[in-house]
Amino acid sequence: MTYQEKLIGKLNRKSAVIGIIGLGYVGLPLVIRFIEEGFRVLGIDIDDAKVKKLNAGKSYIEHIPTQAIRRCVKAGFHATTNFAEARKADALIICVPTPLDEHREPDLSYVIGTVESLIPNIRAGQIMSLESTTYPGTTDEELLPRIQRRGFTMGKDYFLVFSPEREDPGNKSFNTRTIPKVCGGDTPACRAVGESLYSQVIDRVVPVGSTRVAEMTKLLENIHRSVNIGLVNEMKIVADSMGIDIHEVIAAASTKPFGFVPYQPGPGLGGHCIPIDPFYLTWKAREYGVHTRFIELAGEVNSGMPEWVINKVADALNERGKSVKGSKILVLGISYKKDVDDPRESPSMILLEKLRKRGAKFAYSDPYFPSFPKMREHHFDLKSVSLTPRNIASFDCILLATNHTAFDYKKLKKHAKLLVDTRGIYLKPAKNIVKA
Numbered sequence: 537m538t539y540q541e542k543l544i545g546k547l548n549r550k551s552a553v554i555g556i557i558g559l560g561y562v563g564l565p566l567v568i569r570f571i572e573e574g575f576r577v578l579g580i581d582i583d584d585a586k587v588k589k590l591n592a593g594k595s596y597i598e599h600i601p602t603q604a605i606r607r608c609v610k611a612g613f614h615a616t617t618n619f620a621e622a623r624k625a626d627a628l629i630i631c632v633p634t635p636l637d638e639h640r641e642p643d644l645s646y647v648i649g650t651v652e653s654l655i656p657n658i659r660a661g662q663i664m665s666l667e668s669t670t671y672p673g674t675t676d677e678e679l680l681p682r683i684q685r686r687g688f689t690m691g692k693d694y695f696l697v698f699s700p701e702r703e704d705p706g707n708k709s710f711n712t713r714t715i716p717k718v719c720g721g722d723t724p725a726c727r728a729v730g731e732s733l734y735s736q737v738i739d740r741v742v743p744v745g746s747t748r749v750a751e752m753t754k755l756l757e758n759i760h761r762s763v764n765i766g767l768v769n770e771m772k773i774v775a776d777s778m779g780i781d782i783h784e785v786i787a788a789a790s791t792k793p794f795g796f797v798p799y800q801p802g803p804g805l806g807g808h809c810i811p812i813d814p815f816y817l818t819w820k821a822r823e824y825g826v827h828t829r830f831i832e833l834a835g836e837v838n839s840g841m842p843e844w845v846i847n848k849v850a851d852a853l854n855e856r857g858k859s860v861k862g863s864k865i866l867v868l869g870i871s872y873k874k875d876v877d878d879p880r881e882s883p884s885m886i887l888l889e890k891l892r893k894r895g896a897k898f899a900y901s902d903p904y905f906p907s908f909p910k911m912r913e914h915h916f917d918l919k920s921v922s923l924t925p926r927n928i929a930s931f932d933c934i935l936l937a938t939n940h941t942a943f944d945y946k947k948l949k950k951h952a953k954l955l956v957d958t959r960g961i962y963l964k965p966a967k968n969i970v971k972a
Contacts (some may be wrong), residue, residue, distance in 0.1 A: 539661045539693045540725050544732045546626055550574045555625030557650055559586060559615060561878065562667060562701040563631035564600055565712045569737045571608045575899055578613035578625055587615040598877035598903040598904055599705050618809035619653040627663045627733050628654060631701065634668045635812065642816050644673060648678060655682050663695035663729045665719075669754050671820035673746035674698075680722060691723030697730035700754030706876040716740040718818070720750030758813040759831055764799045766834030769841050772801040781971065783960035803937050803958040804841040804883030806872025811838070813883045846894070848972035849933055849956050856954065858932055861895035866921060866931040868948075869938020870902045870909075877904035884937040885914045892916075899931075903942045925951045936961060 546552040554570045556563045559581040570577050581587050587699065589596050593606040622628055632646040647668055658664070664683065675698040680690065686819055688694035693758075698874025699719040702711060717738040728894055734741045744750050768786070775782040782801060790798040805811040814835050818828045850860045872882035879885065885899070891898040900908070901921045908918045921927055923944065928934065928951040936948075939959040948955060949962065955969050962969045 540691070540695070540729060543626060543661055543663060543695065543729055547729075547732045547736055549735065552576075552804060553578060553624055553628035555580060555622055555628045556631060557581070557622075557654070558631035558633075559583075559590060559669075560631065560633075561581070561597060561705055562703050563629070564590075564595075564597060564605075565703060566629060566631065566737075566932040567608060567613060568600070568604050569712045571611050571613055573737050577613050577763070578621055579613065579618060580617070580621060581615060583619060584617055587617055587670050591617045597705075599875075604762060605821075610706070620657050622654050622657040623659055625662065627665065628658070629665045629667060630654075631667045634670050636815055640815055642817050644670065644674065644678065647674070651679055651682055655686060658683065658686060658688075658694070660688065660693040660906075661802045663697065663726070663733060665697045665699050665730060665733065667699055667701040669700060669758070669816070671749060671755070671816040672748040672751040673820065674751060676722060691725035693722075695726040695729040696722040696747070697726050699730060700750060700755075700779070701732060702754075705878060706873065712737055713737065718742045718744055718750050718753050720747045721743040722747055747881065752817075755813050759817065761799070761815050762805065762838065763812075763831065763834040764797070765805060766837040767800070768799045769801045772836050773844060776971070781963070783963060783971075800960065802864070802883065803845045804886060806840045806880070806882040806884075815867065842883050842890060845887060845935070845956070845958055845972045848970060849935060850894075852954055852956060852970040853933060856932075860891070862897065863932040864897045864899075865891055865897060865933045865935055866928075867891070867900045868902075868934060868936045868943060869940050870900050871904055871938050871940070872941045875941050879909050879911065882938070885911070887935065887937055902938070903940060916960045923947065928952055 553576045555578045557580045559579045565581055567577050590605060593609045595602040595605045601943050620965050630650055632650050634647060635643050637643040637778060666679060679696060683694055683696060690696055697719055699717055702715045717734045719730040719734055719741055719822050721730050731741050731743055772782040793868060802861060802907050814831045818832055821828050853860060853863055867884055867887055870882055870884040872878055872880060888898060899921045900918055901923055906920050908916045928948060933954045933956060934948060934952045936955060936957045936959055939961055946959055952968055956972050957969055958972045
């Protein structure tokens, strides 16, 4: 029996051990999903505090309940910082960050560091799957040679695939099981094993011809969103200069049953994908002498939105005889999207930095962050302000950046001296509301 047949057999019988490296917003839902289907799951992460918390049956992510983690631990899930444990796994699924460096270029240090730590501990008959978003060629340029240096032959005694994550935290319409899974293999045999791996826990697996196709698929998905959000953000600026409410325009255009897909404008792009992924493709495209003008233009528009919002705040304060400098300004929401506890790449961070630079006396309110989270790039010694009528009225301006459901928008409107709305919450005009 070949290694391929043995591994597929173990996956189909659910006797395979699944190793998930990176226990964050992508890895942890996968842990839960595999355990729900009866697999034994091993988790590996470099964060010792995170590992200890998970082993104690506690969740550290808002939308993943502690009860779900307790069920995992009860079913035998164990997390560790020891990469030598990877030998016990039949499948190794890598779910680590792929941020940008200080020059806005791809930072593969987490992926490469993870693979380098795994390589001494891999064995024949395993499958390795990379889920981290990256540029086309990463899997066969970075992972493949490292595995081959151990003497393994792809598709015979080792299997390598790329299967991009499609998690959308806070989305109640879709979950890990129901979101189709794209999977591309280094060889047809690799892809067959990858299909077997993911078909155990995902309703639909979408096989593609190579790891590069799978890598490009993920980039297209998110660049599609980036470009369209850039378009609607630019339309917002044009509409605002003409005294037109862009949200009313979008609502009207959305009644067309074909040829139009609504995208909502905002104070800028946030999250771990949309603000970052276009740069991965533009960087790689330069290697082929291609200049991605359309993609980069959308990025410029989206990157400029926080400054445009701050200028709207400044104009609104000026009309009331105040300047940004010295004014008390409260930023509502520091998550990158509503109803999640994820501040990565949040435009709120840029808004806070710009307010600090302009000399404002600023604060924030966010039910998901009682204290300002520890971040690599942004440092504020702040605690979340409670939204009592007295506190709301004490600020010269309330800047609505993230439209959490938990906010009482009627109370905010009633007590705010000035409220700058970047999310289209307030559709009817009011003296104390400015749309941005």
